[in-house]
Amino acid sequence: MSWALPAVDALAARLLEDRLVDAVLGWARDPDLPWQRYPHRVDEPSRVGELVWDPFCAPGLAKLVFRMTEGGLKLGVLARGCDALGVWRLIHDRRIARENVYLLGLPCPGMADGVRVWEECPEAFDAAGWEDHGSHWVAVPTGIRLPKERFLLDKCLQCQVRWPRQCDEVLAVQGGSWNPFCEDRYRQVRQLEELPLPQRFDFWRGWFERCLRCFACRQVCPACNCESCSLDQFEPNWLEREVGVATQFIFHFTRALHVAGRCVDCGECQRACPVGFPLGALNRKMMKDMEDLFGVREPFVPQESEPLGEFALDDPDEFR
Amino acid sequence: MKLVRGSDMLRWLRRCGEGRRWVVPAKEDRHWLFAERDGPVVFPPDYRNATVGPKGWLLPRSEPILYYRWTGGRVSVTPAQGWRPQVIYGVRPCDLKAIALLDSIMASEPWPETQYLTRRAHTVLVGMACTAASSCCFCTSMGVHPAESYAADLMIYPLQGEEYGVAAFSEVGREWLAQLEGEEADAAFSPAVPALSLPMPTSLEDLPGWLERRFDDPGWQRLAWRCLSCGLCAYLCPTCYCYGISDVDRGGAGRRVRWWDACTLPDFSRMAGGHDPRPTTTERVRQRIMHKLAYHPARQGEILCTGCGRCIEYCPMGIHLPAALRLLGGDGR
Numbered sequence: 001m002s003w004a005l006p007a008v009d010a011l012a013a014r015l016l017e018d019r020l021v022d023a024v025l026g027w028a029r030d031p032d033l034p035w036q037r038y039p040h041r042v043d044e045p046s047r048v049g050e051l052v053w054d055p056f057c058a059p060g061l062a063k064l065v066f067r068m069t070e071g072g073l074k075l076g077v078l079a080r081g082c083d084a085l086g087v088w089r090l091i092h093d094r095r096i097a098r099e100n101v102y103l104l105g106l107p108c109p110g111m112a113d114g115v116r117v118w119e120e121c122p123e124a125f126d127a128a129g130w131e132d133h134g135s136h137w138v139a140v141p142t143g144i145r146l147p148k149e150r151f152l153l154d155k156c157l158q159c160q161v162r163w164p165r166q167c168d169e170v171l172a173v174q175g176g177s178w179n180p181f182c183e184d185r186y187r188q189v190r191q192l193e194e195l196p197l198p199q200r201f202d203f204w205r206g207w208f209e210r211c212l213r214c215f216a217c218r219q220v221c222p223a224c225n226c227e228s229c230s231l232d233q234f235e236p237n238w239l240e241r242e243v244g245v246a247t248q249f250i251f252h253f254t255r256a257l258h259v260a261g262r263c264v265d266c267g268e269c270q271r272a273c274p275v276g277f278p279l280g281a282l283n284r285k286m287m288k289d290m291e292d293l294f295g296v297r298e299p300f301v302p303q304e305s306e307p308l309g310e311f312a313l314d315d316p317d318e319f320r
Numbered sequence: 321m322k323l324v325r326g327s328d329m330l331r332w333l334r335r336c337g338e339g340r341r342w343v344v345p346a347k348e349d350r351h352w353l354f355a356e357r358d359g360p361v362v363f364p365p366d367y368r369n370a371t372v373g374p375k376g377w378l379l380p381r382s383e384p385i386l387y388y389r390w391t392g393g394r395v396s397v398t399p400a401q402g403w404r405p406q407v408i409y410g411v412r413p414c415d416l417k418a419i420a421l422l423d424s425i426m427a428s429e430p431w432p433e434t435q436y437l438t439r440r441a442h443t444v445l446v447g448m449a450c451t452a453a454s455s456c457c458f459c460t461s462m463g464v465h466p467a468e469s470y471a472a473d474l475m476i477y478p479l480q481g482e483e484y485g486v487a488a489f490s491e492v493g494r495e496w497l498a499q500l501e502g503e504e505a506d507a508a509f510s511p512a513v514p515a516l517s518l519p520m521p522t523s524l525e526d527l528p529g530w531l532e533r534r535f536d537d538p539g540w541q542r543l544a545w546r547c548l549s550c551g552l553c554a555y556l557c558p559t560c561y562c563y564g565i566s567d568v569d570r571g572g573a574g575r576r577v578r579w580w581d582a583c584t585l586p587d588f589s590r591m592a593g594g595h596d597p598r599p600t601t602t603e604r605v606r607q608r609i610m611h612k613l614a615y616h617p618a619r620q621g622e623i624l625c626t627g628c629g630r631c632i633e634y635c636p637m638g639i640h641l642p643a644a645l646r647l648l649g650g651d652g653r
């Protein structure tokens with residue numbers, strides 16, 4: 001049994017034929033780069049064959065859904081756990097109308113770092129399909145086994161949302177099982193909290209120096225959906241264009257605090273970052289605080305009402 | 321070319337570069353970048369090229385260009401002194417070619433970039449020819465050769481095992497090489513062969529015209545709709561040099577700062593009053609690619625892409641030059 005791509009195709013085709021959606025968003029194979037899948041939109045039932053679902057579908061889709069549905073387009077979205085939560089983030093932030101998206105949930109086995117697989121095991125790309133064997137992906141019919149421990153994308157190693165939640169339909173495909181690599185989601189946060197202050201400062205300063213401030217993390221983030229970002233404004237100029245340790249602190253802490261309580265832990269910022277900045281550690285620190293201070297058990301799941309998004313007249317803390 | 325053992329080569333380089341800052345490829349976490357270290361190093365066999373190239377050591381991410389102070393209605397201005405003698409070591413040919421391109425752009429009249437040129441004049445570039453390419457390298461498609469020296473003062477060619485060949489290509493390079501004890505010989509160097517090649521629809525010479533004729537092609541939209549409008553591709557690109565200028569003002573005194581900008585960012589072309597001639601990702605992605613492959617070659621006779629492959633490998637949405645050429649050629653999706 002392969003990885004049930006036909007099931008994905010058939011469902012996408014049905015949605016388009018029944019006019020439940022105007023287009024379906026998923027991934028396509030890159031004709032130039034064997035290891036790459038890019039976000040792809042299909043408008044006609046006859047073209048669903050262009051969609052692909054295998055362990056190399058790295059890009060997250062949620063942020064694209066935002067712009068695509070702006071004009072009222074009804075969109076079917078192939079959604080792994082991370083994509084689904086990202087779309088729900090945008091729904092709760094009133095950026096996407098619920099009725100404009102149809103979420104086709106894909107239980108996810110975790111995605112591989114394609115370039116790395118290409119460099120170490122190019123034969124893997126001769127596969128006709130894939131099976132999920134828990135700790136490995138297995139190519140069909142070649143039987144090539146790729147260990148997840150070695151090839152999972154960083155964001156997928158840390159993932160705690162493999163099962164697509166709150167979808168209109170969940171496809172019966174392999175995947176979605178518990179992620180053994182993320183037993184303790186706050187491990188890195190605790191390690192950093194335990195570092196003495198000077199070392200902790202050096203840790204972050206080192207990363208601030210490496211960060212190019214290319215904004216890929218912000219642009220890909222479904223929680224960063226403001227029409228006009230404070231970090232871009234010139235008047236008032238909240239963030240100097242000058243890039244130094246001080247302004248990098250402002251940049252990263254502003255972003256972390258602005259997505260605090262709204263970050264869905266999709267890991268897209270981490271995936272997009274070209275220098276490997278540990279954005280997940282910043283975001284999870286905020287999540288841990290949400291848990292500790294407000295008792296939110298799953299701070300990465302968007303809710304209708306959220307502690308930091310509410311105004312309560314009986315708030316014990318006054319404005320000062 | 322002089323033949324030398326690796327350890328002797330490092331000792332010689334260290335001696336010649338005494339008193340200079342050493343900028344070398346360094347692995348930070350899992351990513352390679354050019355960082356300040358206390359001397360040259362031997363590359364591990366898996367090193368291809370750095371994610372973040374040496375560009376920032378010549379054209380920093382941001383730098384003050386002048387300091388000013390208002391006193392009694394008059395302003396006094398001091399130009400910034402932003403350079404230190406340095407050696408940039410282990411630079412790959414694609415990045416050496418990019419530096420050669422930047423050199424001519426920054427020197428162009430009527431406003432030569434004195435700060436860049438000063439920094440450049442105090443830099444010794446030690447290049448390293450490629451024996452293996454990474455999966456996204458396509459230098460040869462752009463007419464760049466993985467053993468060519470371009471802007472380098474000295475070029476190192478890894479030969480067998482511990483053996484290296486060294487050759488000089490400038491005055492300072494020859495001075496340094498004269499101090500190296502090693503036998504003068506011709507050695508055969510077998511350069512990397514990049515696996516990736518661009519699906520060229522036409523010759524390199526005709527490419528600008530071919531692209532200009534496709535300015536309004538729907539292929540641009542089919543490529544760029546998924547662009548996120550970040551600055552990643554431009555910031556990693558060794559030939560992207562656009563910058564912006566603003567003042568960091570602290571009550572009557574401050575500094576004028578120059579910082580990297582990118583034509584892919586949403587506010588790059590927004591004008592006072594709000595008009596934006598490149599309002600969507602389609603125009604912006606087109607601008608970046610056209611600048612490299614059409615406008616610059618048409619005006620300066622040189623392609624502004626050296627095939628380093630960084631934008632291909634790191635674009636989070638899989639937008640890249642091969643896809644652009646394919647879509648504009650009317651082939652594919």
Ligand code: SF4
Pocket residue numbers: 210211212213214215216217218269272273274275276277279
């Ligand atoms: S993606 Fe990485 S390098 Fe770019 S701004 Fe974000 S943290 Fe910095």
Ligand code: SF4
Pocket residue numbers: 217220221222223224259262263264265266267268269270279283
């Ligand atoms: S901050 Fe990062 S992990 Fe959180 S929602 Fe944004 S992209 Fe996803």
Ligand code: SF4
Pocket residue numbers: 368369412413414415450452453454457458459460465466512514626627628629
């Ligand atoms: S693009 Fe060419 S010159 Fe640059 S690193 Fe790759 S093989 Fe070397």
Ligand code: SF4
Pocket residue numbers: 216546547548549550551552553554584605634635636637638639
């Ligand atoms: S092409 Fe890719 S890297 Fe460049 S701005 Fe668009 S999304 Fe960012």
Ligand code: SF4
Pocket residue numbers: 553556557558559560612624625626627628629630631632
């Ligand atoms: S356009 Fe891309 S491949 Fe060409 S030099 Fe720039 S980053 Fe490298």
